[in-house]
Amino acid sequence: MNVAKKNKLLFMVGAVYLVLLVAMPDKAARSSENSTYYVIEMLQIMPVIFILTSLIEAWVPREAITNSFGENSGVKGTLFSFVLGSFSAGPIYAAFPVCKMLLKKGASVSNIVVILSAWAVIKIPMLANEAKFLGPKFMLIRWVLTTISIFAMAYIISKAVNKESLVGIEDKKESESSALAIKHQYCIGCGLCEKLSPNTFIISDKKAKIIVGNVKIEDLNNIENINKAVEKCPAKAIYFKA
Structure with a gap:
């Protein structure tokens, strides 16, 4: 069931092809030819794109x-x-x-x-x-x-x-692993956390967000600033565990 939910569009397209195959075999054959052309084109292009994005993700800070x-x-x-x-x-x-x-x-x-x-x-x-x-x-x-x-x-x-x-989930996991999180449903966007710890927090779209990668446990000054932000946050929306 999970596979079907994650690939609803693919299953819908497959069902349409089955209906065409039964009701209009000629159109089904032409559709299959067109689909095969685009699938082959994607197989030629997408591996290069995936390699490029992987290299950028790994090497570009x-x-x-x-x-x-x-x-x-x-x-x-x-x-x-x-x-x-x-x-x-x-x-x-x-x-x-x-x-x-x-x-x-x-x-x-x-x-x-x-x-x-x-x-x-x-x-x-x-x-x-x-x-x-x-x-x-x-x-x-x-x-x-x-x-x-x-x-x-x-x-x-x-x-x-x-x-x-x-x-989605990928960035949420990244923020959770840093032991620093913001409960966005409580955040009022006052900007106090950004003033107290500008290397860690940023206000965007009227909500506080974490600048992932800047939380370093060995940086005592940064930890102190984060703790101040946690303590003074009027909405108590910041969670931090060093």
Whole structure:
């Protein structure tokens, strides 16, 4: 049952193919040919993407991702995200594991939206072909309007979507293993913890969050600051055990 729940979409597609095979064998055969083509394409591309994301995850420090694409990266982070998406190669589905890895390493939701959107609709090679077949004026106007829409969409989605719901259990386990946790349902976003221990806490989307990787047991000053934040938190939303 668990396998079926985790792969609902796959089972639904399989059921549709079975219905087509019985009711419309010709269309089922054409659908199978198209599906086989895309599966082969994915098998050629995705192993390279998985290797690339694994290398980035292993070798690129979390701080580098946070500074370049994180919540506090500001305009610089948005521009970096836009350039990364615009100069990317490969189909859009190749962007999803890359963006999942960036989220785990500290990238913000808004910058992930910018990367995905730029990857999908304004890649540089695509713009060159668009100008060739539809004219430079058409390409430029569409590019400007699309870019404005991407930034607006990134802002809206970052306000509507909770990052923890995207990253899921993996980041929760990481925070639990550090013996430092925030009960977000109680946090009021006052910012006191960030002032007392800026190397450990950050306020994002009106909630306190942990900067994973900066909690070092041997750093007595840091532990003292964390304990102060735990003690003075008005909502008692911080848990810490050294």
